[in-house]
Amino acid sequence: xxxxxxxxxxxxxxxxxxxxxxxxxxxxxxxxxxxxxxxxxxxxxxxxxxxxxxxxxxxxxxxxxxxxxxxxxxxxxxxxxxxxxxxxxxxxxxxxxxxxxxxxxxxxxxxxxxxxxxxxxxxxxxxxxxxxxxxxxxxxxxxxxxxxxxxxxxxxxxxxxxxxxxxxxxxxxxxxxxxxxxxxxxxxxxxxxxxxxxxxxxxxxxxxxxxxxxxxxxxxxxxxxxxxxxxxxxxxxxxxxxxxxxxxxxxxxxxxxxxxxxxxxxxxxxxxxxxxxxxxxxxxxxxxxxxxxxxxxxxxxxxxxxxxxxxxxxxxxxxxxxxxxxxxxxxxxxxxxxxxxxxxxxxxxxxxxxxxxxxxxxxxxxxxxxxxxxxxxxxxxxxxx
Ligand SMILES: *Cc1c(COP(=O)(O)O)cnc(C)c1O
Numbered sequence: 001x002x003x004x005x006x007x008x009x010x011x012x013x014x015x016x017x018x019x020x021x022x023x024x025x026x027x028x029x030x031x032x033x034x035x036x037x038x039x040x041x042x043x044x045x046x047x048x049x050x051x052x053x054x055x056x057x058x059x060x061x062x063x064x065x066x067x068x069x070x071x072x073x074x075x076x077x078x079x080x081x082x083x084x085x086x087x088x089x090x091x092x093x094x095x096x097x098x099x100x101x102x103x104x105x106x107x108x109x110x111x112x113x114x115x116x117x118x119x120x121x122x123x124x125x126x127x128x129x130x131x132x133x134x135x136x137x138x139x140x141x142x143x144x145x146x147x148x149x150x151x152x153x154x155x156x157x158x159x160x161x162x163x164x165x166x167x168x169x170x171x172x173x174x175x176x177x178x179x180x181x182x183x184x185x186x187x188x189x190x191x192x193x194x195x196x197x198x199x200x201x202x203x204x205x206x207x208x209x210x211x212x213x214x215x216x217x218x219x220x221x222x223x224x225x226x227x228x229x230x231x232x233x234x235x236x237x238x239x240x241x242x243x244x245x246x247x248x249x250x251x252x253x254x255x256x257x258x259x260x261x262x263x264x265x266x267x268x269x270x271x272x273x274x275x276x277x278x279x280x281x282x283x284x285x286x287x288x289x290x291x292x293x294x295x296x297x298x299x300x301x302x303x304x305x306x307x308x309x310x311x312x313x314x315x316x317x318x319x320x321x322x323x324x325x326x327x328x329x330x331x332x333x334x335x336x337x338x339x340x341x342x343x344x345x346x347x348x349x350x351x352x353x354x355x356x357x358x359x360x361x362x363x364x365x366x367x368x369x370x371x372x373x374x375x376x377x378x379x380x381x382x383x384x385x
Pocket of ligand 1: 121122123124128129179292349
């Protein structure tokens with residue numbers, strides 16, 4: 001493990017007394033403790049030298065609308081002296097969340113209109129998205145389901161509601177792949193995860209189950225033996241997580257992915273492209289290289305959805321395409337994800353690529369390669385009769 005992971009140490013200089021005290025707590029490695037010790041109010045944050053009193057009271061207002069939660073673990077990875085710290089920016093509310101722009105929407109992907117039953121979105125022919133809770137270990141400021149946060153009131157589907165979803169899937173033999181998502185499904189009690197996965201696995205036409213979770217990144221303590229014993233029973237299961245920045249790859253997060261991998265559960269990553277956080281080729285390249293070292297496959301690079309309260313974190317489409325251009329050829333193909341935009345209104349995901357075809361006729365295509373050099377490709381010769 002050691003030689004394959006780059007250890008990112010806790011930034012010592014910004015460790016205030018509060019955090020030092022937490023890290024020394026004997027329960028640091030228990031996920032229930034991490035949950036109970038979360039920072040959910042601005043006033044609980046360790047002192048931020050750069051935060052003025054006025055700004056602080058503005059942030060309290062933001063929390064009224066869009067709640068906050070930060071685990072002590074995730075907080076320990078931040079440099080709190082830097083207001084632009086890439087992890088801090090993903091978790092600390094911003095006054096910009098209150099600006100309502102005409103370009104963003106509560107539910108841009110129309111998940112609710114495409115929902116035949118509470119919690120389920122059935123958009124593609126062969127797979128469904130099953131949102132089983134609205135709660136998360138950390139509330140990412142860029143969340144695509146910010147509308148579900150429900151003023152901090154955490155909701156978990158009841159067994160009856162879960163059964164409703166299972167019945168729907170049962171009635172739809174075309175469904176081969178069930179994405180269990182949220183919120184974060186791994187925040188459910190382990191016994192309920194067992195109930196849910198068992199119910200899905202009993203449906204004969206379901207081939208794979210995907211667990212979409214950010215706990216390896218924000219609360220790796222959740223990946224414990226008991227949980228893995230449960231998940232392992234219902235394979236084939238795939239796990240998709242969301243590392244957005246190299247600073248999130250720590251010895252602890254790497255070890256949690258390793259535990260999952262060792263149970264025969266492939267781990268893939270879905271990065272969200274975020275302005276001022278990871279929107280540069282250097283950062284994404286470094287992130288993806290480090291992901292490969294911990295055997296996590298970069299699957300998607302997401303254009304940030306136009307969700308109300310996240311507009312300040314969105315980049316232009318061209319930024320993502322340019323990043324893709326800087327990856328291809330310069331990093332192992334395994335480290336090149338697909339850059340996708342989820343179309344507004346529920347059109348689904350569309351992959352975007354740099355243009356490699358320079359010109360095209362019936363007989364030949366002129367390509368540029370990753371370095372910008374031109375190459376001619378001849379189409380198959382067709383002999384005239
Ligand atoms: C993203 C998504 C999926 C899964 O898409 P893949 O391209 O197979 O990863 C399924 N359903 C919904 C509603 C989605 O948004």
